[in-house]
Amino acid sequence: MSKSLQDNICESQLFERLYKKHSKNLHDFLYYKFGDHLNPEDKVQEAFIKLWQNCGKVAPNKAKSYLFTTANNLMLNAFAHQKVVLRYNNKPQKTSTNETPEFLLQEKEYHQKLQTALSKLTEAQRVAFLMNRVEGKRFKEIAELLDISVKGVEKRIYGALKKLREDIDEL
Amino acid sequence: MKREELIKKWLDHNLNTEEQNAFEQLEDYNELIKMNEALKHFKAPDFSIDQTYETLKTNLEVKKSNLNHWLKPFLKIAAILAIGFSIYYYTTTLDTHVNTVIAEQTTVQLPDHSTVALNSNSTLTFNKKDWSDNRELKLHGEAFFKVAKGKKFDVITTDGIVSVLGTQFNIKQRESYFEVTCYEGLVAVTHKHNTTTLKPGDTFKIIDGKLLANEKENAMQPQWLRGESSFKSVPLKYVIAEFKNQYKQNIITENIDLSRLFTGSFTHNNLDLALKSVTIPLNLSYSQSGESILLKRE
16 A cells, blocks of 8 residues: 555656656657657657656556657657658767778768668667667667567567668668 | 577677677678667767756646646635725715605615605715714705704705704705704704704795794694695795796796795696696786796786
8 A cells, every 4th residue: 555655656756766767768769760850858858747747647667658658649749751860970070080081981871871771661670770789778678668579679670680781782 | 590690699789709709700790890880870869867857847847836826716716805895895985875856756764764855856965884973964955854863963055054963854955045944853053154943843944045034834744745845935936946846847937026925835746736826826827838837927
């Protein structure tokens, strides 16, 4: 009885813990799925505000799915089926570089191919793949986040890798 | 098959040393590593948990402050109460006006159960507030007062102040005509700083600024309360003026001495009879045309 009272999301300490645990993953999920032109950071905030408003109705163990579903819906509402473009962040160039200009050009070309190939992946593939490659998450963690099996995650990621390589070779 | 397994394990960050070596031997190892390095550039923008939580918290505070909205309806109710109270206060302290038009009589009950019978074409003004301490009213026209016992009771007219202590009296204040008749008790009339005391049956009469001799009045009530206006040695013009108060018809006189004295009465509800009561004793004739009546010598 006392435990269920303590586990109320309306309790600001628990709410803060939930935020610290899920906000970054939620943000990354939205970013890899929809790109950045719909401002995933705002959607994270909105989703958490919604959770706060409904804190009495959502059980703490359901909070994560609630947040992901809410944020996903918020995105879909704003989403006008634009092509997903992930921003390529150039790391600050070293002033002196020992790479040849030819190599730099090739590298730039490769990045553009990769960007196009990424936008061709399905949303499910891209989210799982980039969570794994960029954020360095293991299959099991991703499976928990997306509420799917580990096998499913493995399939998505391996499929994404295969498709990317084929697309890049083609381009 | 072995190759796919190795790649999957690499993907899952789950290679042991032996497998790592085998993986590095794969012919597409370099390509995989190249892609892997390039992918790092697609990293999501930095998401600062603490900083965004601060922003979120301020948004949540705003939501919380909505809980204080009980204050708004409370203020609304308070405003309505304040307005309502001030209207109530304003209207209750306002003077009460009672008007009668021509051919209308009315009776007014004062807060202390004194009664005022108001004759036609008259105005009575008084204030209900503090009535028990300050019994004061203003009169234009004619009225009969039955005053309940109590403190000083003042009737203020343009011609003088009439003060009493529980009595019955009649005041008639028309244009250049002022008459007070006491029927019971004692009445004091202050006219131009002279105070006259009236005993029951006494009449105080000023016509055209001249004080007329007192005459005994035997009736218990003024005649007008019984639907008649009665006069004792009153110039004709005041009789006609009173006639105009009781009947809507306009009266035009032709070659008549308006200062002739008239003694008698006329009724309030029969025009023909009333005209006869006034004209016959004075040897006058009258003719009626529409709303106006012409009086002339026979």
